[in-house]
Amino acid sequence: MVGGQEQVGVWKAGWIRRGWGEGAPLLRKSFDLDKGVSRATAHVTALGVCELRLNGRKVGEDHLLPGWTDYRKRVYFHSYDVTERLHEGGNVLGGIVAPGWFAGYFGPFGDKGYYGHDAWFSVELVIEYLDGSSASICSDSSWKSVEGPILEADLLMGETYDARKEIDGWDRPGFDDAGWFPVSLLDAHERLPETIESYPGKPVHTVAELPAIGRSEPKPGTYVFNLGQNMVGVARLKIDVPAGTEVVMKHGEMLNPDGTVYTENLRSAKAIDRYIAKGGGEEVWQPRFTFHGFQYVEVSGLPSKPEPDAVTGVAWMSALQETSTFECSNEKVNQLFSNIRWGFRGNYIDVPTDCPQRDERLGWTGDTQMFIRSATYLADIRPFYEKWLVDLHDAQHANGGYPDMAPFMGRLGFASAAWADAGIICPYVLWQAYGATGFIRPWWTQMKKFMELIGSDDNRHNGPDAESYGDWLHFNSETPTRLIGLAYRAYDAQLMAEMAAALDAADDVAHFMNEARRGKALFRDALFEGAEIAVKTQTACALSIAMDLLDGDDLEKAKQGLVQSLEEHNGYLSTGFVGTGYLCPALTKAGRPDLAVQLLLNEEHPSWLYAVNQGATTIWERWNSWTEENGFGDVGMNSFNHYAFGSVCEWMFESLAGIKPGAPGFQTLEVAPCLTDRFDFVKASFDSLQGRVSIHWKKADAGFEIELETPVPATARLPFLTERVPAGRHLFKVLPDDEETCLLNSVAPQAILA
Template identity: 35%
Template sequence: MSDPTVTVVRLRTDDDSGLTATANATPRLSWSLAADRSGVLQRGYEVQVAPDPGFADPVSSGEVDSDVVVDHDWPAAPLTSRQVAYWRVRVRTDQGWTAWGEPACVEAALLEDADWTARPVFLAGDRGRDGVGPAPLLRREFELPAEPVSARLYLTALGVHRTTLNGRPVGDELLEPGWTSYRDRLLYATHDVTALLRAGRNVLAGSVGDGWFRGNLGWDRLRDFYGDASALLAQLEVRCADGSTVTVSTDEHWRGGYGAVRAADLYDGCDIDLREEPVGWAEAGFDDAGWEPVGTLPLPAGLSQRALPPVRVLQEIEPQVSELSDGTLAVDAGQNVTGWLRLRVTGPSGARVTVRHAEVLDEKGRLVTTLLRSARATDTVVLAGGTADLEPEFTFHGFRYAEVEVPPGVTVDAVRVAVVASDLRRTGQFSCSNPRVDQLFSNVIWSQRDNFLSIPTDCPQRDERLGWTGDIMAFAPTAAANFDSRAFLDSWLTDVGIEQLPSGGVPMVVPNCLTGEFPSPLPQADGAAGWADAVTVVPAALFRAHGSRDLLRRHVGSMQRWVDYVAGLLAEDGTWSGYLQLGDWLDPNAPPERPFEAVTDRDYVATVFVAHSARLLAATCRELGRGPDADRYAALGDRVAQAAWAKWADLAPTTQTGCALAIVFGSAPDAELPALGDALAGLVRASGGRIGTGFLGTPFVLPALTATGHLAEAYQLLLNEECPGWLYQIRHGATTMWERWDGILADGSVHPGQMADGSTMSSFNHYAYGAVASWLYESVAGLSPAAPGYREVLVAPQPGGGLTRAAASIETEYGPASVGWSTDGATLTVDVTLPPGTTGRFAVPAGWSPQQPVALLGSGQHTLLLTGAGA
């Protein structure tokens, strides 16, 4: 029996790189469904794999019973390097079999080290230099005997590179290969470069910057952390029309020199002298006889193709430009961003243009650069004469404002702001009738975009920009709703596993470049509560959003090692006590110079996080069919939760964080939850709606209030415009999330960010408090997954706070799901769209009654009408 009303669409693998090839020899397969009817369910599927698009001799999975569209097995033999295969799917629905969907092509990258003939090449004069220096230029000319039919370029660097063929970029990716745990894992990209080649003479050329590999890292400005030589690794394989093949690899035959980029650092910026650029160096026919020979290095360990989206210029903003009294041009992007300025200037040779960046202005309208700490955040360009388009290389800046110093005789003809970040697909949307809440949501989106640059960073502007585990722990559920973050965070979690200590501990930052310990009289564990728990929280959040058990399989070992380690640190009373903890970091009630001194006991916070991680691990083991492990970790979670309550039952109800963690983590007995909810609501009312939580409590305070029936107090917290509060930031002009609740003080001045050790710490682009957006999706609009990957959708809007409408949509693995509601006070209209293959459950909001019984919702569109109690 056939079902012509349903079509299989959007075939995809677990590789989200957008590259020509994949690094996975057995790709995980997913698809979506399009339908002309409602109520569509998938009951089973068949996948075929063949070496040709005609599927003359396919390998079949056979009929597989499954109601999910994501994360299915590759049914054929594992791919070998360079192998091309085609796959297609048909689905058995509730009404019969669909037709075969359009096939997809998959090509394997270089899967074995033996496939590489190339070796990294470097310049001897560049190796081991002190400080920053000019970026090496590397090139090799070669001959093709006939027109190219197919060409693949496998490409990476020790550092970050810009590579061309015959003077044309091989792609639009930036800061490749991104930042990973380089000693154990270096990513490369596979490019189809057939169109860039020609019969006859060609040239492959690249420039390499320090990047994360050997540039400044952290506030200690560590250099050469991974190595002391910037190097290019490239392997070009060409098949020509005459049947011949040509391979061009980086080897001892390459030559190198230097050009216009005189210095480039991720923190400090880029210095360019256009007079130093060798004319035509990236084109065939350039005379490189005077250039240096290159040295070669061993093949790096852990070479694998990038599976996450690359860093790109995502958009351009036209800023406001004005002239200050001293002639400096003041640039306002209107939005705090990550990226740089693009300038078109005209001027004489030797004239220097300088661009400085900052997030905020002082009372005189000038850049506040003290919060950058040691980061210079400055780009300079020396002109070669005439008109030129200028932008930096091998760096990025976090800024809203910039100042451009223009010497006499130079005119600036155009100014644009390039927004740069990892090119993740936007999946989540939210809007409501309160414009300040909409601005808050926009700020969350921008902070995620700006900080998801190769890794999830804490901030993009100062001498840090590190993968702090606590920040993404707090933000992971929101991240997974806003953007398709699966491959991005999966890659980062791979480095978490690499950086995990032999004990099972997890570093504060990943990749880990911190040295030494925090000064403290307390003993220090190999990881801190809430920070190290990213190893359990992030995989669980991704599984909830995407439903990939394969992702859980890859990371369950890291989850288990952390939980086993911290379980071994528990005291005789079953609590994790007496160790250095960062606690509820940046609790607004903590001393501003000592943000770890939160009002909620750090040992209490640490202990309930142990219970939470143990329970997340238990759920993971159960999903993976590991019943005995699941039972063991569930019992551990229960024991630790009971120990926490036995010790801190009197303390937990005294702080917002104490209440929220006890409620959401289930560390309090069920019978105590109503009283805890009442206590939390009372704390909110007593504070006038001001929030009292830091990094670890903030994600859970609104869900805790909602779960215990205190929706009015949840909206009071959300909508409070006094400090501390989310809308206080909006009232003071925020366009991204702040690190400190009071980044701008009540008098309008900038928080100095002074810390007890004399340093400064205040960023205006820090996504942790943006975890509130998860509550906007799930409670305000009422859209959340009731089963992994949104196979079942919970529709549970919670009108309140004076809102008259709210709506959210998320591009799930099955397709777009959305909930929107509006009310006039007497009636509530809820519009729901569910993608094919899913079902929905509607939870009637308190105080409303449906005009007709609401059954289980099938795929398609629904309109639900409800009447208020007073109608």
């Protein structure tokens, strides 16, 4: 991909498709070059998803181009340097286009063709010649098209490929396209996106290939391949069968009691791929224009038992640089971290989705803001959110309300507490993680408009008739919707005051500090009845503490209420999507990190390790998505890859390991590990923008030893010691009982490098 924001001025290329038919048609244009080329750049996009081809090969390594946006407002193009792919004489530019998010099924409401009824392809090849002249080859009425081997292609339903219909050489010079048909051109009166611009994010790539670790035959002729990991992407098929054999691949995350693939939780998403063989030897096929969330692939239609390597999982994700490691002495916690990481991978496919397998896969704003701080540790998510913040603000309501999901799909609401607050929290977290006010400044006016809305007397977010999803999927412990809204209202105002200071907007600082005080007072009035807390749910108390909404005796009562609630639940959590991410940080802040550690290590449900004990390889949507007593949970909403409860990852880095930024962008570091004899050791590393931060603490013969490596000055807050240390490697010793901690050794960065 060409680096930076490639500019092409006004989009010149036409939008083309085959005149009729389903599936993913083949589109081609032959052209001749009679002089040397100094540079050639292809700019490609689609209303749908597409693949660009040039002289017999795919251009780039990206999947599902151009990605998902609100196509009514904008669509992105991707740019590729194809200079080395052109040659003098004949050349062929080709394209394949499928419905994708634009014209296919998506969402839980049975929508098909929400943005449009047909998929359209558009490309411009800009050629600069050695003699200084230039030319463009654009998609237009001169292109030709024909039905290809992809008979059906849908993100939710799956892909059908008839290899007998392959057309050898169709995208190479010398091919005779006399029997092909003229393309249809999008009429000028059809509504086009308001904006066509360069893609700002990272496109979807293959990030791993997973060979099957097991193969079973639960019933005659039906074979189930276990990939050992719940993943997102496609399954590659390798077979040698007679021509016309139709192989059906069904995808699922779990197995039924009889060993077949469980698909009832997919709702209307079929997630079935079909391959019709051409025969004559080994055939290898991988779908292009669909994706699934699955661990198991059920294969049927084969005339004989397949080879163990007949199915390989090909995992897709937006191509983000992963930035962290985590390891500890408890293998179940290590598996939990792996589950969190794989849930992140599977749900960061162009937009931050809620789940990747069923008929939903939407950019829910609540899930996004609840997990984003954890995501900043897992990968460099800057380009991903540069793109998604555009989606979010494209979807913002005229009254300032942020939507429940972005890109918006015309349903559900705006300004739902904890969901709409993504418009404030996501820019704030990105600024804190990367030190860039560029995540704030472009949206500041719109962020203030949202704050004006939720500060009004009667609003959906926190007003008397507040409507929201509440503490979604809590475990028998409901927190009033309005109380959650009031907590976020005050918290948002605090964050806005901090961001205003970073923008040198003094008037806004004063305004939002006042709004924060007002919001805290309203929250306190709703939480308390007289001098006592009226709502003692874990979520209510955790929000109070973690968001700094109370002071003095009120704060102490919230701390006591949180501990009391845990005791009432036998030391187990009862929080849902809203409360879970704040629960362990609140306990640590309340001086009870021991209880946070206990929550992490609990193994009955509801707990993180319960799912681990059941063999989970990603985070479940529900604490009881599957239980030994009742089997599968509510099939109407039961994802086994849903990252919201994985928000504990933030606490695992910042408190259990003990590394978090002391200033935006990790210009300084705060080190405060949760030293506990429940672990023999904890090791973590994070590649900040300043360099790698790593910490390793372990139990010693007496007390603990801590090895810290930091690229920036750090403040170590350890038992009985607060020590400011420079960049470098430092070894601390924490002795038991006698209230002594010492800095044993420090090594400057230069010495480390030497």
